[in-house]
Amino acid sequence: MQRPNIIFIVADDLGFADLGCYGGREAAFGPVSPVLDRLAAKGIRFTQGYANSPVCSPTRFALMTARYQYRLRGAAEEPINSKSRGSTTLGLPPAHPTLPSLLRDAGYRTALIGKWHLGFPPTFGPLRSGYEAFFGPMSGGVDYFTHCDSAGRHDLWTGDQDRQEEGYLTDLLSRRAVDYVERMASQQAPFFLSLHYTAPHWPWETREDEGLAPAVKNNLFDLAGGNIHVYRRMIHHMDEGIGWIMAALEKQGMVDNTLVVFTSDNGGERFSDNWPLVGGKMDLTEGGIRVPWIAHWPALIRAGSVSDQHCMTMDWSATMLEAAGATADPDYPLDGVSLLPVLRDTASRFHRPLHWRMNHRGQRALRDGDWKYLQVDGHDYLFNIPADERERANHAGREPERLAAMRAAWEAWNASMPPIPDDATVSLGYSSKDMPQR
Template structure:
């Protein structure tokens, strides 16, 4: 029997750092299944998304590399106008987490959001997944399944489908079905929920779906209570998936990771941080991060290890005994030493950049270097997690050193194309931060 682990990577969309009970939810949020997942595994207090918005983080996840290496990831985010464009997406020739695991004998499936380029040039089945059920683009309505161009975006494989139901529940059902099938080989299941991304609709809000029609980014919609229900529906679905794993004797040797593609949105709780999606402040990039593998890692632990989206490709490959493609070495690090010994911390630097507001950031130890709108900031996150005390004048030597390190890193990355899309509405407002 093949004793290599199964892998399930669960990705929420626009979830705030403190939206889960196990990360300090303050507003009555109920996430018992995710809290149980954290109690049985390792909780990362310093988990980061590779980007402050959706598709760039997904490029980093699937390749294990800084998203800036690929032209499609320069879009902030990948827009619907990318449809039909051969340069805006994940090249099928690029090695990916699913393609490397598939070539090593794994079954692979994506259930949920893709957002890495459109057919005919790009798609999940072209980049290593054997099966796909979900949405090719960004946000869709939870009931009508249309995107903000009015196009229905729910697919089974490469064929558009018209399955009726609340999207979060449809994705849960398909994921549970996948793990319930007989698998003669280990599997990778990528479960990428659209929740709690706008439009803000809970399971009992079908009338709201009819009201907003194609206006998915509804400035007058949603509420904290609706948002909490959306998170709760996702948590319920994860509970069903965990129950299915246990029922089929798969829970002990299944390696599960849960995180978000970027920081929180309008109704999210990012406490104790400031900022939100589209910001390189901590609220836009610090995300809840949980890993559990009963047969292979510590349980009930917490770690301050700085970890990012791109780390999970090399980590999964390490756990499976698979070697990365030498021509595309990961920028992410293998976290298995930390998962086995949560008291251990690996030193590393993390870099971010965005065309939006000319943002730049570097996290190194307790220090963070940040540029926004032409202004430089230096924060000590251990002493000031809310990034309120700018130490740039007080510590000019540290500022200069971190600026130099960032510049040296950026010189190794392709430049941002001048025509790269920045996520703004037609009125100029931040698409991620309406109102």
Template sequence: MAQAQRPNLIYIVCDDLGYADLGCYGGREADFGAVSPNIDRLAAGGMRFTQGYSNSPVCSPTRFAIMTMRYQYRLRGAMEEPINSRSKGSTTLGLPPEVPTLPSLLKKAGYHTALIGKWHLGYPPAFGPRRSGYDEFFGIMAGGVDYFTHCSSSGEHDLYVDEEEHHEVGYLTDVLSQRAVDHVHQRAADAKAGKPFMLSLHYTAPHWPWETRDDAHVASDVAKNLFHLHGGDVQTYRRMIHHMDEGIGRLMAALREHGLEENTLVVFTSDNGGERFSDNWPLVGGKMDLTEGGIRVPWIAHWPAAIPAGSVSTQHCMSMDWSATVLEAGGGQADPDWPLDGVSLLRVLRDPAQRFERPLYWRMNHRGQRALRDGDWKYLRVDGNEYLFNISMDERERANLMAREPERLVRMREQWLAWDASVPPIPADATVSLGYSVRDMPQR
């Protein structure tokens, strides 16, 4: 692809969003109306995927996959479920700077790269966004912070410009959105002159604590306990999504203002399935689970110059595939010493009729979980119990067909074991931070 034709790239990742939280995925309206009108417009003007997955049902492991375009299990830091405060000062629990990443490879290809939002892949001085390919960073290093004080669960202030602590008043979702809008304004002239940009916009919304922009008066009390077990409600959760949606609307308006929307690839997703207030219908389970509700997530791609509007795809895919797609769209090349596990979906974006089959694998230290999706079928193991589901007929994973299909069960079990032998084992000292583990989501 000629340099002047290469798209700008915006990779939006939200945090703990449920499969059916968005209107375009069947979500219900809240008492204030539509929850996600701007994201819904992205889907209407682009392509929506109904069989898309995250690489993990918990945040930082998925982010390793997004960054490296490889199964996260290949790196020690991603064995944590997820990285927590004990990794501060560690030289092993993070994304090693020598590992090629999506931003580092795009930077080599001539892109200006920036991350606005959540990093959660290890702490300086050993790790950090600027050490892994980003020209600029504004955001948080930890997994979650209070939306007003910007303090992590350990009570430490956690908002940075590059690696310098930065203090700013404001509701975090709005602060990140405004930074992204400002970034488009700053990069527009270069983008028009043939120097495209890659922006990772990684929101913390709708991750706990459950605070809307109108809750500043109670933020000091909530900040004392970020897990906020006694608080929150569905309407607050939906407003948090709506605040993020409003910011995405302003971002798209900035692209249009500069004539950049037509040739900008915008990808939207979540890092894993939803938590306590999420709507995952018709799926069951949620964050920390390898049932469909923990790993099936929204995937939306908007690129008017290349993607037919109103498209829907049933292509099976996961986080690392989308990063491989963004890399190919930008003309970047994988490092031959670090071959990709992700498979580019660019051909599917250009032609919705295109579809290909490939197996998808997962494993979790938590509850000894294993999963394999291959075609219509899914093999699942939890707490030593095995399951076999035909997902095309049973998305709710209710009918365990292992007794009716014993040969398929054996074949898929052996297939998973062969894959598992190809990646490093989970070390004994890897930790699990449960947060809010969802066993079964509330039903409609």
């Protein structure tokens, strides 16, 4: 089979049930995600897919390396923020092989349009880690109109240069992606496009809010700002942009052999819908790590497919490498496991234990088959997820042997990873105690 073009779309802080195809409710204006719902209907939807972390940067380290993020210092929790500018340690080391660098070496053209959040120049940056082109913010959340970060510093780049450009950021990213697809249509080589939206991450601003947004410092961390209506509209704007990109692929005759993958970097935040899951961003309960995974590739994937295969972010990076015929660097063996057999045939299911850890509240988790081991604040929990997705019936007391075995399995895995540095912490610009109770 001809090697596919690949478009990897990542939303920011999107909840498990925010999309219609994951049970999300319609908004007052109608369906929130009609384009993504159609992609799922014409492709495959995973019901037991996870992010590598319940916070942003660590998941992106896993996405880029197809390895557990814990192997790199910069991925220890969420240390990368505006205070990290100038750091030579908090970022993705340019020498580390990445998904784009391995694809580039295999003959792909590569570009990142959207959020980087893996360290700041001059030490780190997309062009140092395998991307040939970059347009977007280097940091985490930025204002959708001023394009300034939480410190009020302008943060929109083209390559290594600051870029002043007017417009709603979600639309700017979508239009850049359309331009890239159209330019790549005349190229002989296949392309890999990372499209990393900041939507629906705060600040909560829709396309119609231009000129109405408060000052950036008040807006980015305004705990009284936003509502579910604005939040859903932000998702809808992103969905519309994905529709523009699919139309461009159709126009160029590239749809059939383009693998389009959509997900979120972690679970949803305060306005998200995670039903039936509990918790959200920063939590290792299901609502913090279970995310949508949609793949569309008409040349390979049968329309209307649904899979309960367990997977996480780094598995999809491994999948893209295999689909492209690219190989891992032997000095950096992958932790991710390719899902390509499942994309070909949903009956091709395999066993895949998944591990997580966080200093924040002393969290640890292991999903192994139907069962999940969870520890929070020193308390152990054991849940049968298919029977209890809301994680309410704790079997720790009923099944002490299973609990002990899963705890030992997690500890054996943890011993294979570098220890969490003592200074690692979640630093998102607010404290979890400031957030409404979920």
